[in-house]
Structures are given as structure tokens and as C-alpha cells.
């Protein structure tokens with residue numbers, strides 16, 4: 001086994017009487033793509049939120065590259081290299097694509113957002129070049145001067161991906177990256193994530209679309225009702241009767 005980049009240890013999280021996560025243990029190896037799947041309400045988003053600091057586990061810990069993330073604020077977790085791409089794109093609709101990608105690139109450079117200094121910061125040629133290169137990589141360069149609000153749904157997701165990747169993350173968390181996409185856009189996203197995979201970036205992906213999961217994942221963890229019911233390679237997971245049962249009437253594996 002290679003180096004473990006993200007280690008979730010004995011995590012529990014309840015909301016009132018509801019046990020959203022029970023005894024979760026997860027070790028994500030450096031350079032791999034690890035999918036977390038499970039029926040609605042299984043606890044996938046809750047797990048992701050404990051990693052990025054939006055939720056604090058009731059007990060247990062989250063270790064990243066040997067340091068504890070538990071108790072850190074979301075922006076501090078972001079600064080150590082954990083970047084999340086959201087299910088609903090979090091972009092700045094009134095700004096151009098280029099400006100949208102320059103903002104996280106600037107934040108990375110400056111260590112924090114400096115909204116009142118945008119006018120001068122947008123002249124930073126290094127950051128501009130980085131943002132342009134990223135738009136190029138994601139096939140969005142031709143639209144760089146458009147306002148983000150006017151993009152298609154698929155392109156908004158791609159823009160958000162550019163905003164994530166320009167921060168040169170050590171760990172990229174993708175929350176349903178193809179939700180609501182047509183098959184053509186889904187396939188483009190799979191291609192893009194396969195390209196990203198070649199760079200050695202470690203990724204955790206929550207996804208309902210099994211075509212996406214089986215196209216990308218090296219390992220899969222299956223959650224149901226807040227517990228891990230199975231973990232393994234795609235072939236191991238596909239053949240596991242517990243997984244079939246959890247999905248009964250749901251997605252096909």
C-alpha cells in the first residue's frame with residue numbers, strides 16, 4: 001500500500017437522535033481516485049462535510065498528510081490543500097470566466113481572499129496566465145470574457161473545476177460532479193477527470209452515476225444508513241451481495 005493522504009478514524013456524527021455516521025474509517029491512498037457511493041441519506045455528504053470542516057465529528061478524527069484537520073475552519077483546511085467542487089457550482093455569476101478562475105488563484109497566492117483589492121490584483125500577470133492556462137485545459141478559453149451566468153450547466157461545472165484545480169490541490173473532493181448532466185457532458189467530464197488522474201492528484205468522488213464511478217474509481221466505499229457496508233476495488237464491490245441489497249430498487253451496479 002502507498003502513502004495514506006487522508007485518514008478518517010472512528011468518526012461518529014449524529015443530528016439529534018439520527019446517527020448520520022457511525023464508526024467511519026477510511027484510508028485514501030495518495031494518487032488514487034476513491035469513490036464514496038450509497039443510497040440517498042446514507043451519509044455521504046455528511047462525511048464529506050466532516051473532512052472539509054463544515055461539520056465537526058462528535059468523536060473520531062480526520063488526518064490529512066499526517067496532521068489533524070479536526071477542529072480546523074473550512075478556510076484553513078482549504079489552505080492545506082483540500083479543495084471541494086460542489087454539487088451546485090459556486091461561481092461568481094456576474095464576473096467573467098477569467099475573473100472567476102483568477103479569484104481562487106489569487107487567494108492561493110495571497111493566502112486569503114482580498115475582495116477590496118480586486119482592481120489591482122486582476123492585473124497580476126502570473127495569476128492571469130495561470131487562470132488562462134487552466135481555462136485552456138478545460139476547453140473554456142474561447143469563452144474567457146463571457147459572464148459566468150450565461151454558461152451552460154455543463155460549462156458551469158467545468159468552470160468550477162477550473163477554479164478548484166487552479167489552487168493546485170493535494171486532495172480534490174468532488175460532490176456529484178455529473179449531477180444533472182446530459183450523457184454527452186457526463187462523458188466529457190469523465191474524460192477530463194481521467195486526464196486529471198494522470199497528474200497523480202488524489203481524488204474523492206461522491207457520485208450516483210455508476211457509469212462514472214466504475215470509469216474512474218480505483219477503490220469504492222459503500223455507505224448505507226451511516227455505516228460502511230463494503231469497501232474494495234470496483235470488481236469486489238460490484239459482486240458484493242450486501243451492496244446489491246442496499247441498492248435494491250435503486251441504481252444498478
Ligand SMILES: Nc1ncnc2c1ncn2[C@@H]1O[C@H](COP(=O)(O)OP(=O)(O)OP(=O)(O)O)[C@@H](O)[C@H]1O
Nearest residue numbers: 015018019020038039040041042043044045046047
Ligand atoms: N444538518 C442536518 N440536520 C439534521 N439531519 C441531517 C443534516 N444533514 C444531514 N442530515 C440527515 O443525515 C442523514 C445523512 O444525510 P446525507 O446528506 O449525509 O446523506 P447522502 O448520502 O449525502 O444523501 P444524498 O445522496 O441524498 O445526498 C440523512 O438522514 C439526512 O436527513
